[in-house]
Amino acid sequence: MTTTTSGASQLRAAAIDRGVAVGRETSQPLNKIVLEISVRTGAALLFAFFAYSAMMHWRADPARVTLLLLVVSECIVVGLSLFARIPVKRDWMPLALLSSVAGSYYFIAVQLGPGVKLVPEAVGVGIQIVGISWQIFAKVSLRRSFGILPANRGVVSSGAYRVMRHPMYFGYFVTDIGFLLVNFGLQNMVVYLVQFALQALRIVREERLLSADEQYRDYKKRVRYRVIPGLF
Template identity: 50%
Template sequence: MVIEIALRACAVSALSVFLVSAILQVLKDPSRITLLLFLFTSLLDIGLVIFTRVARERDLTPISVVMSVTGTFYYVAFRMEPGIHLIPEAAAVGLQIVGIVIQIWAKLTLRRSFGLLPANRGVVVSGPYRVLRHPMYVGYTIRNVGFLLPNFGLQNVIVFGLHFFVQICRIVREERVLSKDRSYREYMSCVRYRLIVGVF
């Protein structure tokens, strides 16, 4: 329970830092809708983290804790100042909205089973989880690409590259915990792919 409280406190603290930086940038340039959308989904994530149910079984190994913290709070390492626009802001907003819709659909399906650490908070097999085992991570990736393309720069490329690598590691560790549950093993046999149908 101490770790749960500490992680939830970290979530609020990291979001507060990001919130202040993002608002300052948007006040300088109100056309940065991609930054506002990223902020909106970060607020949603933190709200879910604060109110999630305590897991029946969790992976509290140091590597899992580090990966969970890195994978969740990576946005504090963004370069907030405008970068190179590889695509117009409007096109990027459309891409982000696709990612956000996938995220929200997955989160509404999970409800209070959402969390930071690899854990078993109950097996969910409905909604987008009928197609892929980790649709929320698909949504994150699409949203991140939508943010990166009009805010392109070396720092943001490194942050997103690291985040994607960490998310793959988190998936593997999450499934290590969940596969101890027979119902999840049955689910894995029905839904073969994690992120991309036919690939992974």
């Protein structure tokens, strides 16, 4: 009788342990889904606020096409991030989170009012169109393997990624330069200098994560430069 009771107790304990384990397994993906939804909803709200403010400035002066193209550029970035697939592995470290979020949503701090025109509006527009076109090419090459935080979403080595390892950042840089040259000011200069530094940090963090993948290490040997061939 004692042996039977003891065996039954062990079976019940094992069943409870399995139940707890299953509960943990089901709650972890649920937590990730909730976090994903929260992050993406926050991104959409931030962009909506920015786009509304920018469009109000543009309606006051429709000749400021660089402002309109800034909205288009950020719409592409935020829009694709909202529909990107959930990565296998992601860097949630505070430094990576700060550089990624601040580097992506820096546009909230951009001075939207008219600034000093270092070049004519048409020149800035031309530079922005080149940058946006390159962004689109890079994102078409990347397909759904796009996101804000550093993550392993699979190694892509075709299209724009044959030229540089992080072509989208090059597109951002060119687009930002086009806007800054036409809307120059102390605030915007500081915002973009900080943003460029954060993007560089973001690239370093992303490569640290991706370099754990042997396929990506082989890719680094074939494509030497991150963003600017011959320099970085």
